[in-house]
Amino acid sequence: MRIGAAWILAAVAALLAGGCAPVAPYQRGYLARPDMALEENAGTAKALEKTFAAKEAASGGASVGGGGCGCN
Amino acid sequence: MRALAASILFALSGAAAAVQPGDPLPAVSARELEAPAAPLALGSFRGSVVYVDFWASWCVPCRVSMPALERMYRKYRGLGLRVVGVNKDVAHADAERFLKRVAVSFPLVADGDDAVARAFDVQAMPSGYLVDRRGVVRYVHRGFTDETAAALAAEIEILLKEGG
Numbered sequence: 001m002r003i004g005a006a007w008i009l010a011a012v013a014a015l016l017a018g019g020c021a022p023v024a025p026y027q028r029g030y031l032a033r034p035d036m037a038l039e040e041n042a043g044t045a046k047a048l049e050k051t052f053a054a055k056e057a058a059s060g061g062a063s064v065g066g067g068g069c070g071c072n
Numbered sequence: 073m074r075a076l077a078a079s080i081l082f083a084l085s086g087a088a089a090a091v092q093p094g095d096p097l098p099a100v101s102a103r104e105l106e107a108p109a110a111p112l113a114l115g116s117f118r119g120s121v122v123y124v125d126f127w128a129s130w131c132v133p134c135r136v137s138m139p140a141l142e143r144m145y146r147k148y149r150g151l152g153l154r155v156v157g158v159n160k161d162v163a164h165a166d167a168e169r170f171l172k173r174v175a176v177s178f179p180l181v182a183d184g185d186d187a188v189a190r191a192f193d194v195q196a197m198p199s200g201y202l203v204d205r206r207g208v209v210r211y212v213h214r215g216f217t218d219e220t221a222a223a224l225a226a227e228i229e230i231l232l233k234e235g236g
Contacts, residue, residue, distance in 0.1 A: 026189040029162040032130035
């Protein structure tokens with residue numbers, strides 16, 4: 001029974017792993033598309049982030065700098 | 073558990089080894105960005121010092137690297153330097169918009185099916201591969217700053233002095 005459960009677990013893990021889509025550094029143009037942004041309006045996002053930082057006395061964690069090139 | 077290990081190993085086996093200094097220049101060809109009917113084989117530059125640069129409009133350091141490469145290309149072209157820019161934009165219009173701001177005179181190729189990037193197993197953007205006259209990759213640059221430009225110019229001068 002335990003061996004059967006292990007096989008099922010392995011099969012499920014393999015299926016889930018197959019669903020992952022790694023994005024190579026040279027494919028990050030897809031992530032840079034406007035419709036891939038969490039907030040489509042960059043100005044609104046910046047205003048919300050600034051307000052959040054002022055109210056919470058904490059900043060950062062929302063995003064990282066750079067163009068998503070993976071080189072820094 | 074053995075099945076899980078086997079499936080992970082199978083997934084990893086598909087990954088190509090990244091091109092390192094000492095490796096031969098991958099024998100790939102690509103279509104020119106502005107003239108899609110004209111294929112450009114990287115091997116056709118044998119006998120010249122070649123810098124293969126992977127760039128894209130969304131790549132922030134490329135705003136530094138492309139003008140720097142253009143300056144080096146103009147300076148060393150007569151001595152035997154060739155530069156090839158491999159564009160990694162999804163949309164051709166994005167590349168065109170970038171090139172309107174940063175005009176370059178060296179050949180540019182498209183890589184829509186990722187064949188060239190996969191052959192080099194590009195690890196970062198931009199990535200540049202400096203190849204000597206015998207077709208051997210001698211220096212690899214990942215990312216680009218003013219320090220990279222200075223180092224690259226020195227490396228180009230070393231390789232230009234070497235025989236074929």
